[in-house]
Amino acid sequence: MPEAVPEAVIVGAEIVAGHDGAAELLVRLRHANGVESPVVLDEETGLKLMAACGASHVDDLAGQSWRRILEAS
Amino acid sequence: MFDVIVKNGVVVDGSGSPGYRGDVAIKDGKIAAVGQVSGEARTIVDAGGRVIAPGFIDPHTHFDVQLLWDGAARPALEHGITCVVPGNCSLSLAPLKIADRQRLIGMFQQIEEMPPEAFTTAFEWTWEDFAGYREALEKDLSINVAPLVGHSVIRLWVMGPAAQERAATDAEIRAMQDLLRECLEAGAVGLSTSFVDVDENGRPVPSRFAQFEELDALCAVLGEFGRMLQCVPEFYATDITLARIDQLAELSLKHDIPTTFSPLFDTLAAPENAERAIARVEEQFARGARVWPQMQTRPIDISFSLLRPSLFFARLPRWVRILRQPLVDRLAALRHPETVAKMVADLGPDGGEAMMGRLVARGGDACPADLVGQSLSQIAKARGQAPALALIELSLENGLDVSFLSASAGHQSTDRIGPMLAHPLVHIGASDGGAHLSSFSTYGDTGYLFSEFVRKAGAMTMEQAVAKITSETADIWGLKDRGRLQPGLAADIVVFDPDSIDRGEERPAFDMPGDGMRYVRDATGIDTVLVNGQIAYAKGEYTSARAGVVCI
Secondary structure (H helix, E strand, O other): OOOOOOEEEEEEEEEEEEOOOOOOEEEEEOOOOOHHHHHHEEEHHHHHHHHHOOOOOOOHOOEEEEEHHHOOO | EEEEEEEEEHHHHHHHHOOEEEEEEEEEOEEEEOOOOOOEEEEEEEEOOOEEEEEEEOOOEEOOOHHHOOOOOOOOOHHHHEEOOOOOOOOOOOOOHHHHHHHHHHHHHHOOOOOOOHHHHHOOOOOOOOHHHHHHHHOOOOOOEEEEEEHHHHHHHHOOOHHHHHOOOHHHHHHHHHHHHHHOOOOOOOEEEEEEEOOOOOOEEEHHHHHHHHHHHHHHHHHHHHEEEEEOOOOOOOHHHHHHHHHHHHHHHHHHEEEEEEEOOOOOOHHHHHHHHHHHHHHHHHHOOOOEEEEEOOOOOEEEEOOOOOHHHHHOOOHHHHHHEEEEEEEHHOHHHHHHHHHHOOOOOOOOHHEEEOOEEOOOOOOOOOOOOEEEHHHHHHHHHHHHHHHHHHHHHHOOOOOOOEEEEEEHHHHHHHHHOOOOOOOOOOOEEOOOOOOOOOOOOOHHHHHHHHOOOOOOHHHHHHOOOOHHHHHHHHOOOOOOOOOEEEOOEEEOOOOEEEEEEEEEEEEEHEEEEEEEEEEEOOEEEOOOEEEEEEEOOEEEHHHHHHHO
16 A cells, blocks of 8 residues: 655635735644645635635634635635 | 026935035036026026925836826825836736737736726727837926836737737747837836736736746847846745745846846735845846836735625634625625624624724725725714624715725834935835826825934934935946936936925825726925926926926
């Protein structure tokens, strides 16, 4: 059996102001090597991600796989 | 005999050197003398001890359309701006075939939020090529214009609808190169592209379908002219921004061109974002590349209405759930007393005062005029309601089309941003003047630079601030006869009071075609603005001068 490759996980999320006045979701990912990096999602994608994760609060996104972002996109 | 002498001022010449008492003389639209000027002039402007500086240059605007009926790009000129760069973010009004106009209008409306009448009644659309647009533009200018040509429209011209579907063929890339060359010969100061913008249907704009080979080929043409590549990178996605910086650096080195990306925002949610980007820019400049990050001075706001679900409510699960419903169901929920009581209760014992009290009613199409500009806290008190309830009921009473603004929600930390703006490799710009009209004001960033970062924070001297938005901008963009008070250069001049120059309060104005609304800020502390030696604005009034040119 091949060993599963560790994947990036969401470690936090914040609402930020986009350049056009829309609220955006800044999702912080921790990669398998321990490095953290932000990814920003537009309003619709951010709300879809929360729905897909069953998150009632942005803090509930912590611990989810980065793949949930793909599903929401 | 001079045409004009601006006398009795403090000359801040744009070089960053300390100001000194002196005068500036003008002849034939050019600066003729600077210092203690003797001699006569047809017109004397008494600066009264105020600063005499080069006119400010705004390198990131979307005035492409407005300039066709308002050659002053109001209110930019009254803020001391004497040159604007439109055509950013891959979009310009030329070159464009008649058949593609509607497609481009949709993209422009998405960015500028301009009413449809702006495109149908406000000007006569006579051109297809860039030279034709320049001719139309130059008929009535009182401000100078250094226009970019948009990558998306170049793609659209060559590929038609396929521009928003696929990569270009080699033949199409060669055709784009020829077209870009023609635009640069006709007066474009560079090419703009975008990696993030969408059209009115949420589809990526054409430039986003380009592969690197296409951008590389277009930059080869920019290299023939030594012209600028401007791009919009992925905001806040730091690693992608770093990759874009590296990509721009390769293009800059390979083709010997300047490049700029805009905007670069600071956010407390990802405090390393701007710092890492600037550090990477430093590395690339050390290699000889020119990659200028543009950073705006003003904080950014969040605006929303209950017409669409907003992430503003992301910490309120019930609100998100209700606002994500189809409109009919959403309205039913918002009219249901028990549901609304629960929504208000979600805000806690203060009824939303802490989270929502500072929201400002912004209009939308239906907000009662007497409420525009009031805080939700004020509105709620007048109604005798909790702020959360007032937000819901005011929205319901007006078809949900009432916008609210959460001010200074990002890029708001003066202590952090001041040193970044003062950084020698950070290009002050990204105002977006002429865009996002019905969401927030994109005017007055230069006044805010002086009030917030010079006077209040002391992040830079007044002379450094002037240099940042005059000579340094002119040098970055290759505007050879602008940006300095120096004999022989164009007489673009602003006279201002260093103790009071500022941006005014944001206010709605109904001065767009079709009585369309936009948010503006008036200027404070600007006394006189001269463009190419003619007084274009003085003592709070625009003049009839039309001395603006397309400057390259």
